[in-house]
Amino acid sequence: MNIPPPTRQRVQISTGDVPNHKIQSLASAHPFTQQLNVVFPANEATQSALSTLETAYVKATVELSSVFAQARTFVQCDPPSTLTILSTDPHTDDSWCLDPRGLLTLHLSPESYQTLGPTGKKLPFKAHAEKHTVALPLVPNPESVSNQAKTPWDAALAAWDQRRAQAGEGPWSVLYCANDERATARFANDNKHGELVRRVRCDVRTAQNVRVPVVSLPARPNADIDAGGAVEDWEADMGSLFEWMGLAGLGAQRLHANDRVDPYVAVYDSPAPSVVGDVTHLRWRGFLSPVFVQSVIDAVVSSTSSPQFVSITSHAFPAAPVSYIPQTKDGKPAAKSPPRVPNPDGEDAWCMIVARQVDSTRWCFAESIGPLDTRWG
Template sequence: MLDFADGASAHEKSYITIGQIPEDFDSVSQLKKAPFSIISHRALVHTTELILPRDVYTATWSSIREKLETPRYIQVIMPLIALVEGDFFNDFVKPGSILMLSEGRPGVDDIFSLEQGILTLQMSREKYERTGLTAIEIDLRQPSMLHGKKGFERIVWACRNVLNASVTWLLAFDAVSQNSLDKAAAALQKYQPRLLDCDFEEIAHPVVNVPPLSMDEVRSQSWPAAVEDYCNEVSEWLGLVSLQSPRIAVDDKIDPYLSRYAVPQSESQQPQSTALVSLRWQGVMTSRWISQLFTSYLLEQRSHADGLSAWGALSASTFRRVAVENSDGYTVLSLTEGAKPRESGFVAWEFVGASLST
C-alpha cells in the first residue's frame, strides 16, 4: 500500500448549516441570518460561481443579469501612507465604506487590510516593535484619528519610516457605487490606479447525473451521521461540477479500476439527469454584490417555481488573509420544498483551512 497522507489536510474543515430561507429574504433585516450572514461575513472574494440547471438558467438569467451591476474594483501599487493622507483618507477611509487588501503571503509577508474603517496590520514581531504602535487593528473612524493628534501621528510615522514599501492593493466599495469608485481612482491618480471589471464566463455542461437534491431528502436522513454523509456527498458532487469532471456525465465510461466514483442515489427518488450551466466571475467582488446576485436568483426562481428544477448553488472563494484557520470560501445550495415549490430551504458549507494557497 502507498501512503498518501497529507498532514496539511487534517487542518481542513467544513462547517455545515441547514435551514429555511425566510419568505422576506430580500429585506435588509435578513442579512444577519443564515445563509445571508455566511455571505456577508466574507467581505471580499476573488471567484464567484452560480451553478444552475439549464431550465432554470434559461428562464431566469436574462432577468437576473438586468438587475446586476458589473462588479468593479481598483488595482493600484502604492505605500501604506497613501491611506492616511489627503482627500483619499477624508473621503473614503474615514467614512468606512471602502474595502482594501494588499498583496502578500500570510505568515510570510506584511499584509494590510481595511474593512469598515479598521486597518489591520500583519507583520513580523521585529517590524511591529520598530513601528512603536500599540495595536495591529486600528479604527481610523475614531474622532481622534486626525492629523495633529498624537496617536494618529504615530501611525503616520510608522507608515513613512517602517511600513514604507509600495505594494499592490485591491480596492472595492461595500456599497455598489460606480461613481464612488471613479472618485477613489481620481484621488489616487498619482499612483496610476487601474479600474477593472469582473466579467463573467458562461460554462455549458453536458447532461450529467444529479444526486437527490431537495429538503425532503435532507429530512429523510434518519440520524445525524446520515445527514453528514449526504451533505459531504453533495458537496463532492458540486465540486466535480465546478471542475467540469467527466465522472458525473451520463455517458461516462471510465474503467472502474481508474475511478469508482458514483453519483449518490436515493431509495425514495428516481435517478435524474439534466444539463447544467455555470456562471463564473473572477476578480474582486464584495459580499453585498454576491448577496444581490443570490437574492435576485431566489426571486426569479420563486416566480418561475412551477415546472422548473428545484435547486441552485452559489459558491465563493475568498482571499487568503491569515496563515492559520483561514476562511477559504463557502457554498450555499438552495433547495425548494417538495410540496411547497415557492418555499426554499438551504444547505451551506463554510470551508476553513485549505492546504493550498489562493
C-alpha cells in the same frame, strides 16, 4: 521521499428555511472574495438574471500612509467604509487589509512589529506566537483624543513606507474596490489608477447530459435522540451534495450520464435520486466587493422562477489578515474578528445550496477553513 500530509481542514454545516438573517448578512460576514461560482439545472430566466451582474476592481500599488491619509474620504460613521482594500505583496511577511467596518488590520512579522511600535495582540498559535495583529479603526473619532495622541499613526506608517522604499520593496501591491463601479472609478481616478480598473463579467458554461440530483435539504437530526445513525447518514448525504456541486463547478467528466471511465481509474456515483439534464455554471473571478456578492445571493434567493436548486460557492483570499466578521445579535458587524494566520495555501471557502421544496424554500450552508483559524475555537 517524505511527502508532507495534507493540511487538515475543518468543515461546519448548517441548514434552515428562507428567509433567514444569516443569508441576508452572508456577504458582509465574508469581506474578501476572489471567486464566485453559481451552479443550477439549466434555466433560461435564472441565467439571464444572473449573467448580467457585473462589477469592477483595481489592481495597483499604493503607500499605506496615503490610504491612511485619505481615510476621511471613504470612511464614515454609517455605513463605516465604502472601500475594501487587501494587500497582495508576495515578497513580504507583512500584510494588511481595510474591511467594510472601516477597520485597518495589520498582520506583522516580529521585525515590523518591533520597528513600527504599535500595541497589538500575539496570534494564539505556538508556531506563530512571534507574529502580531494590530487593528486600527479608521471610523471618525473611534478613540479619545488622548489615545490618538499616543499613537501618531500617520508618522509611523509614513516611516514604514519610507523604510520599504529604502529596502527596495517600494509601494504595496493591493486590490481594492468600492461598493459600486462608479465609486471604484472615482477613487481610482483620484489616485491616478484610472487605467487600472478591471471589469468583472460573468463567464457562462453549460454541461449537457449530466446526472442532476433532485435536492432535498432536511434539518439535521437531533443528536440527543439519534437512532440508527441518523446524524451520520444526514452528514453523508449533505457531504455528497456538496461534493456534486464542487464537481459541477469544475466541469468534471464524472457527472456525465454517458461517462464510461475505467473503474480502476475512478469511481463516482451522483447523489440519488437524480435525473439526466443540462447544468449551467456561472463564474465571476476578481476582487469582489461584499455588496456585489450579496447582490448575487439576493438574486438567487428572491427569484420566483428559479430551478429546483441553485448552489453558490465562494472562494476567499486565504492570505487576508481578516477572513470573517461575526454578526452581533442586532445584525451589525462585531468589532473584533477571530484571529487567524494568513496563508496563501490555506483554505477559506463556503458553499450554500438553496432548494425549492414542496411547501418551502430551504438552504444548506457549509464552511471550510484551515486549522490556523480560530473562527470555531
